[in-house]
Amino acid sequence: MIELPQNFTIFSGLLSVSLAVLYLLRKPTKSRGLPLPPGPKPEFIIGNARHLPAHSPWLQYTAWREKYGDILHLEALGNHIIILNSYKAMHDLLDLRQIYSGRHPLQMVDILMGWGRLTFSSQGETWRKHRRLMRPAFQKDKLAAHSRNLEKPMRACLLELLRSPEGFQDHLRLFTGRTITMFTYGLKVDTSKDPLIEVPERGFARSIHMSLPGQAPLVDNLHFLRYIPSWFPGASFKRNAKIWRKELDGMVGDPVKRVKADMAAGIAVPSFTSTCLEDTTHSENDIMWSAGSLYIAGADTTHALLSSFFLAMATHPEVQKRAQAEIDGVVKGNALPTFEDRENLPYIECLLKELQRWIPAVPLSLPHRLMEDDYYGGYFLPEGSIIFPNVWALSQDEAHYKDPKRFWPERFENPETAELDPYKYTFGWGRRICAGMNFGDATLYLAVVSMLAVFNISKPLDEYGNEVEPEVTFGTGVVSRAEGFKCTIRPRSDNAAQLIKAAVDEMAW
Numbered sequence: 001m002i003e004l005p006q007n008f009t010i011f012s013g014l015l016s017v018s019l020a021v022l023y024l025l026r027k028p029t030k031s032r033g034l035p036l037p038p039g040p041k042p043e044f045i046i047g048n049a050r051h052l053p054a055h056s057p058w059l060q061y062t063a064w065r066e067k068y069g070d071i072l073h074l075e076a077l078g079n080h081i082i083i084l085n086s087y088k089a090m091h092d093l094l095d096l097r098q099i100y101s102g103r104h105p106l107q108m109v110d111i112l113m114g115w116g117r118l119t120f121s122s123q124g125e126t127w128r129k130h131r132r133l134m135r136p137a138f139q140k141d142k143l144a145a146h147s148r149n150l151e152k153p154m155r156a157c158l159l160e161l162l163r164s165p166e167g168f169q170d171h172l173r174l175f176t177g178r179t180i181t182m183f184t185y186g187l188k189v190d191t192s193k194d195p196l197i198e199v200p201e202r203g204f205a206r207s208i209h210m211s212l213p214g215q216a217p218l219v220d221n222l223h224f225l226r227y228i229p230s231w232f233p234g235a236s237f238k239r240n241a242k243i244w245r246k247e248l249d250g251m252v253g254d255p256v257k258r259v260k261a262d263m264a265a266g267i268a269v270p271s272f273t274s275t276c277l278e279d280t281t282h283s284e285n286d287i288m289w290s291a292g293s294l295y296i297a298g299a300d301t302t303h304a305l306l307s308s309f310f311l312a313m314a315t316h317p318e319v320q321k322r323a324q325a326e327i328d329g330v331v332k333g334n335a336l337p338t339f340e341d342r343e344n345l346p347y348i349e350c351l352l353k354e355l356q357r358w359i360p361a362v363p364l365s366l367p368h369r370l371m372e373d374d375y376y377g378g379y380f381l382p383e384g385s386i387i388f389p390n391v392w393a394l395s396q397d398e399a400h401y402k403d404p405k406r407f408w409p410e411r412f413e414n415p416e417t418a419e420l421d422p423y424k425y426t427f428g429w430g431r432r433i434c435a436g437m438n439f440g441d442a443t444l445y446l447a448v449v450s451m452l453a454v455f456n457i458s459k460p461l462d463e464y465g466n467e468v469e470p471e472v473t474f475g476t477g478v479v480s481r482a483e484g485f486k487c488t489i490r491p492r493s494d495n496a497a498q499l500i501k502a503a504v505d506e507m508a509w
């Protein structure tokens with residue numbers, strides 16, 4: 001962040017003038033006489049900057065729905081921000097109109113730190129090339145060939161849960177990390193300290209921090225600051241950006257170097273990267289940046305949903321019992337459930353939907369950028385607006401879900417009365433829809449059925465051995481994860497414990 005030397009009045013004067021100029025020079029718009037959507041009253045020059053919540057903004061946006069309706073407008077330092085609070089508005093705009101598929105580059109994170117080169121931040125031809133690389137790899141039939149690479153880390157995770165159940169969050173984190181690095185690079189990681197896991201996690205956390213309201217440096221609003229030299233007083237943001245950019249280059253470049261060396265030595269495990277490299281029509285740069293996007297986009301989201309799964313099972317034992325009974329009825333003999341069992345597990349299918357809905361992993365989805373002026377519902381939506389679909393509001397909307405706070409897979413059971421399918425909105429929208437949706441879904445399926453087959457999950461115990469309510473906190477970045485809670489994880493029987501050990505002996509990680 002920029003550090004203002006004390007008494008640096010010239011700088012603050014310059015800042016005020018710049019803000020005023022920005023305010024006055026806002027692009028003239030073609031509103032066709034339609035108003036902007038309603039929202040909290042903006043203040044002079046800074047607009048709604050002080051209204052933007054720093055923590056869990058989806059909660060405030062949901063509360064504002066009562067007052068302002070399904071489409072809400074905010075303006076912060078020249079940026080129009082539109083919050084969509086209904087499924088209809090999200091679907092009509094983000095699914096059906098292509099002009100909503102842009103992204104809004106942040107000066108610090110995307111341009112100076114270089115994150116704009118990753119798929120989820122990129123735009124135009126680069127983004128299209130990334131999506132073309134990813135499409136074949138994530139088709140359901142291609143993923144089937146990868147199923148053993150999911151089963152191996154799953155079995156390792158079951159053993160880790162058996163040995164040290166209190167470390168379940170670490171085991172889940174390592175499990176999701178292993179599945180993605182194996183899929184992306186064919187590389188095996190043994191601990192969560194491996195740079196393939198630690199470096200992207202650290203980078204992602206930093207990029208989120210640097211984009212939060214109040215944390216982002218001034219350059220995000222005063223773009224000309226990007227051109228001041230790094231040695232200039234107060235320009236530490238430029239020096240930091242340079243260091244962090246180098247780390248990001250290493251994060252995406254180093255694993256690809258390893259894959260190439262393995263390919264040359266004839267020992268590469270087939271992966272997204274090796275398959276793309278074999279086709280010489282692709283540019284190595286595109287392969288590198290698409291591959292580097294997968295860990296960031298896929299690991300935290302999948303981990304968040306697995307964390308919610310433990311919370312849901314601990315607090316809804318009736319759901320757990322029914323799901324276990326269904327699995328027991330399908331998996332005969334001494335075996336773990338597999339992908340082939342999925343079509344015979346309809347209640348598990350409902351449970352997976354409920355998992356997506358109950359605590360959505362990405363409660364405000366990723367913001368889209370409107371690329372042309374648009375008109376909807378009697379409102380004017382200006383070009384360049386940053387559009388947030390408030391997935392949290394939708395998932396908790398009583399108009400769609402009976403008793404939304406309850407984890408209740410039965411709401412999806414009867415096709416004739418089923419409530420709104422969360423797969424229609426938790427993975428995003430239109431051409432920007434999650435590229436790894438099938439992979440994430442397959443990972444969650446395998447984890448949920450494997451864990452339910454061998455473990456009972458219940459509430460934590462107090463010092464006298466009585467069950468107590470889990471105490472939960474929620475992360476507040478792009479991904480919101482249930483954190484800090486404890487639960488009791490025990491093998492369902494001695495036989496279940498033996499099954500885990502035998503499964504690991506049969507297919508070691």
Ligand code: HEM
Nearest residue numbers: 120294297298301302362366427428429432434435436440
């Ligand atoms: C299982 C949980 C997951 C959830 C809930 C989820 C959700 C999302 C959401 C909401 C978006 C933004 C979509 C939009 O802008 O409209 C997204 C984008 C993306 N996801 Fe996922 N995701 C998950 C897993 C994964 C996995 C496992 C991978 C890859 C291995 C992945 C790769 C991506 C990529 C590359 C994008 C960027 C798409 C683009 O901008 O074109 N995701 N995801």
